[in-house]
Amino acid sequence: MTAVAPTTADFIELDERWSTHNYHPLPVVIAEAEGAWVTDVRGQRYLDFLAGYSALNFGHRHPALVAAAVEQLGRVTLTSRAFHHDQLGLFCRELAELTGTDLVLPMNSGAEAVESAVKIARKWAYQVKGVPQDTAQIIVAGSNFHGRTTTIVSFSTDEVARADFGPFTPGFTAVKYGDVEAVAAAITDRTAAILVEPVQGEAGVVVPPAGYLRELRRLCDENNVLLVADEIQSGLARTGTLFALDHEGVRADLYTLGKALGGGILPVSAVVGRGDVLGVLKPGEHGSTFGGNPLACAVGRAVVRLLATGEYQERSRVLGEHLHRSLNELVGRGVAEVRGRGLWAGVEIAPGGPSGRAASEAMMARGVLCKETHETTLRVAPPLVITEAEVDRGVEVIAEVVAGH
Numbered sequence: 001m002t003a004v005a006p007t008t009a010d011f012i013e014l015d016e017r018w019s020t021h022n023y024h025p026l027p028v029v030i031a032e033a034e035g036a037w038v039t040d041v042r043g044q045r046y047l048d049f050l051a052g053y054s055a056l057n058f059g060h061r062h063p064a065l066v067a068a069a070v071e072q073l074g075r076v077t078l079t080s081r082a083f084h085h086d087q088l089g090l091f092c093r094e095l096a097e098l099t100g101t102d103l104v105l106p107m108n109s110g111a112e113a114v115e116s117a118v119k120i121a122r123k124w125a126y127q128v129k130g131v132p133q134d135t136a137q138i139i140v141a142g143s144n145f146h147g148r149t150t151t152i153v154s155f156s157t158d159e160v161a162r163a164d165f166g167p168f169t170p171g172f173t174a175v176k177y178g179d180v181e182a183v184a185a186a187i188t189d190r191t192a193a194i195l196v197e198p199v200q201g202e203a204g205v206v207v208p209p210a211g212y213l214r215e216l217r218r219l220c221d222e223n224n225v226l227l228v229a230d231e232i233q234s235g236l237a238r239t240g241t242l243f244a245l246d247h248e249g250v251r252a253d254l255y256t257l258g259k260a261l262g263g264g265i266l267p268v269s270a271v272v273g274r275g276d277v278l279g280v281l282k283p284g285e286h287g288s289t290f291g292g293n294p295l296a297c298a299v300g301r302a303v304v305r306l307l308a309t310g311e312y313q314e315r316s317r318v319l320g321e322h323l324h325r326s327l328n329e330l331v332g333r334g335v336a337e338v339r340g341r342g343l344w345a346g347v348e349i350a351p352g353g354p355s356g357r358a359a360s361e362a363m364m365a366r367g368v369l370c371k372e373t374h375e376t377t378l379r380v381a382p383p384l385v386i387t388e389a390e391v392d393r394g395v396e397v398i399a400e401v402v403a404g405h
């Protein structure tokens with residue numbers, strides 16, 4: 001009997017047969033990756049122009065991150081929070097110092113960080129602000145994306161994300177993203193928080209109007225409301241600064257972090273922010289078996305060290321300017337609009353052009369991996385270790401697949 005190596009089709013068939021169909025991936029089966037490049041099971045190489053939705057800001061298998069993980073794997077990986085371990089305090093201190101915050105609540109997935117922030121904001125509203133029990137409101141933005149739990153989809157405005165998952169959690173008011181007046185009108189004496197993505201990633205890399213985030217800060221200050229910034233995708237160097245809020249010189253009361261915090265190695269998320277707000281949590285009130293585990297903390301510490309150099313923020317800023325300049329040259333040549341900030345762009349394909357899906361598949365055939373969001377937007381978010389020549393290659397491929405429309 002001769003062993004026949006499984007093909008791309010075999011692997012896809014396995015996925016289709018045994019894994020739930022809650023995603024529609026491109027037909028590429030990745031077997032290895034390094035830096036900005038991945039290799040499929042056929043040995044074909046692709047430039048990664050998505051970076052795990054910014055979970056891979058430092059590229060695949062960054063040597064410093066892998067070394068930190070391997071080192072920790074040889075020591076201790078899990079204790080649960082029943083006991084102390086020697087990485088937790090260091091991780092929390094270093095992350096707090098990097099972010100200029102007081103306290104850190106470590107969790108795992110991004111959705112858990114958002115859930116945690118919702119719980120904290122509510123508890124703060126009852127215990128500190130004096131909102132009557134069970135009446136706290138949180139203002140969110142339309143077209144938001146904050147994760148997939150039942151409470152989070154309760155305040156999604158995306159029908160696909162919500163349909164058939166009710167009954168929903170009450171206590172949220174959605175108003176148009178970018179509209180300060182709408183937020184002001186929605187604030188009451190029961191408002192605990194405004195929860196906002198400083199740049200909306202899933203919605204298509206939507207940057208709000210200049211001054212919007214500053215105005216939200218002002219409304220929060222005037223009304224004793226918490227500003228909660230979901231920087232899970234926009235934060236940690238993606239937009240050219242540590243936080244996307246930094247572009248407007250705005251500080252949040254709470255930040256939710258995730259994705260790149262785990263260095264592309266494992267899920268690590270956190271809520272960071274004001275000590276008097278995070279301080280409302282007492283033992284037994286909230287937690288997670290894996291939250292703040294030694295392996296996560298060791299990798300998270302290595303991520304903090306990379307960010308502390310400022311090198312990745314700078315790369316995103318400089319290469320981002322180059323990316324946006326190049327993409328903007330395609331406007332009128334198959335591209336209707338380019339949005340974004342730093343090394344992050346939403347490329348709106350012109351009417352009459354290929355669908356986002358078709359464009360992504362055509363890019364894949366040309367060796368660049370990208371993914372659409374909604375029908376007509378390509379989401380570009382390369383690892384921040386990418387070179388300028390590689391950025392040019394990716395843009396060239398985008399130009400080819402959208403050309404002629």
Ligand SMILES: *Cc1c(COP(=O)(O)O)cnc(C)c1O
Binds near residue numbers: 233
């Ligand atoms: C990805 C994302 C989340 C959810 O993170 P998961 O790790 O997928 O649960 C929440 N908020 C924003 C802005 C995100 O981009």
